[in-house]
Amino acid sequence: MTQDHPLNHDEMLAVLDWYRAAGVDIAVGEAPVDRFAQRPPARVTPAAVAAPVAAASPGSQPVQRAAEAPVLGGDPSEARSLAASAKTLDELQAILGRYDGCGLKLRATQLVFADGNPEADIMLIGEAPGAEEDRQGKPFVGKSGQLLDRMLAAIGLDRTKVYIANTVPWRPPGNRTPTPEELALCLPFLQRQVELVAPKLVMTLGGPAMQTIFDTTAGIIKMRGKWENLAIGNHQVEAIPTLHPAYLLRNARAKEQAWADMLSLKLKIIALGLDG
Ligand code: URA
Numbered sequence: 001m002t003q004d005h006p007l008n009h010d011e012m013l014a015v016l017d018w019y020r021a022a023g024v025d026i027a028v029g030e031a032p033v034d035r036f037a038q039r040p041p042a043r044v045t046p047a048a049v050a051a052p053v054a055a056a057s058p059g060s061q062p063v064q065r066a067a068e069a070p071v072l073g074g075d076p077s078e079a080r081s082l083a084a085s086a087k088t089l090d091e092l093q094a095i096l097g098r099y100d101g102c103g104l105k106l107r108a109t110q111l112v113f114a115d116g117n118p119e120a121d122i123m124l125i126g127e128a129p130g131a132e133e134d135r136q137g138k139p140f141v142g143k144s145g146q147l148l149d150r151m152l153a154a155i156g157l158d159r160t161k162v163y164i165a166n167t168v169p170w171r172p173p174g175n176r177t178p179t180p181e182e183l184a185l186c187l188p189f190l191q192r193q194v195e196l197v198a199p200k201l202v203m204t205l206g207g208p209a210m211q212t213i214f215d216t217t218a219g220i221i222k223m224r225g226k227w228e229n230l231a232i233g234n235h236q237v238e239a240i241p242t243l244h245p246a247y248l249l250r251n252a253r254a255k256e257q258a259w260a261d262m263l264s265l266k267l268k269i270i271a272l273g274l275d276g
Pocket of ligand 1: 126127128129130133138139140141142144145166205246
């Protein structure tokens, strides 16, 4: 697009309207960047990260050198030692508030740490905060949170009886799925959060949370509704994946499956005597 005069007020509103219709809902910088004038970034491969200076074998593509490799952001081992240093949930929240290793923080309004009862026996783990959660600083307070509250109420639960967190505590721009790097950087903090809450039961919400917590690449449709005994950090816990409320809002017919998972959670609560 060429522009040889400054936009007037109506033109600026029209551009903003167009951006909004195209799904652009955050500004990522003050100055415009001409991406067409840039060279495409080098692709990052696990091999380039793990063995950046290894000699290329005959016939293979040259391996990217460390000095040329794009910076991936924070360091999971630093995240692990920071997370491990937290002795309480308040300390963990404060540490996360200061942590700059995950790029998601740069574009989020605030940290979305948790909601609910830290003493609860049941912990729910979602994917990532959305726009409303980013505004309020609490997980599951938007439309999918309202559905989640109704799902919980249907089996006699509410936020005084569960603790809720997400795989990443900052909103990904435009609500995209967190990248594997972002998940890896945030996982030590989530694991520590689970250790400190020490729930008896965990329910994950949606595919990305299930894949992160169950450490699998399997799909949510195959995995949902099945209990597994998991080690999350140093905490051993029974966990069940279910569908994400946002998915249920788009696919009403899937509510039947989610209802079966909620009943399974209820039966487990009764079996363990956690309903007293
Ligand atoms: N979706 C999530 O996975 N988490 C939230 O907190 C809100 C929506």
